[in-house]
Amino acid sequence: MTLSRRLTALLPIASAIWLAASVLIAGALRPGYSHSAQFMSELGATGTSGAWAMNGFGFIPAELLLLAFLCLAAAAMRRRGLALAGLSVLAVYALGLIIGALAPCDTDCRPVDPSATHRIHMLAGAVAYLSGLTGIALLAVAVGRLGARRLMIAGIACGAVGLALFLSLAPEHPQVGLIQRGLESVIYGCLIAFGLWLSRFSEP
Secondary structure (H helix, E strand, C coil): CCHHHHHHHHHHHHHHHHHHHHHHHHHHHCCCCCCCCCCHHHHHCCCCCCHHHHHHHHHHHHHHHHHHHHHHHHHHCCCCHHHHHHHHHHHHHHHHHHHHHHCCCCHHHCCCCCCHHHHHHHHHHHHHHHHHHHHHHHHHHHHHHCCCHHHHHHHHHHHHHHHHHHHCCCCCCCCHHHHHHHHHHHHHHHHHHHHHHHHHCCCC
């Protein structure tokens, strides 16, 4: 297996581990933080202790790893227009989350009078998640055309579950943290499965 193929399989896994580890460590260092009831973004919110570290060394590196994976995947799928479209939309997902880290939400991410930065953060997050789900749907159809029927069905199913989670992602929901983590898990799960499949894919 070539280095690029190995990286295609490993980079989405590395991104997921980096993100999960960063959130777990930052959450453990913040007294009273609830992974089930609070957004991950709250760990990098304006005025939060260690926010710069979470944003700069947690969220952003995780998305840079994901962007590197998407670039490698695009190179491997250069002759497949639908797959390239899906990967391009997924790049918007990664870039949107980077913007969200550069423009953190206000303290607790539930301000009564939100700042401009908070509004940018929320808009970037919404666009990112919708792009992630759209990209997964496009990739699912693309791999289905290449014979990966099980992966296609799994991708479509995950996309439907992800959309339901996204529509439930309201700040006032008592389990909003679990919902967000579930949504991230759905997107990353599909990307990891696609990366593993792509690492073994050969042009027919």
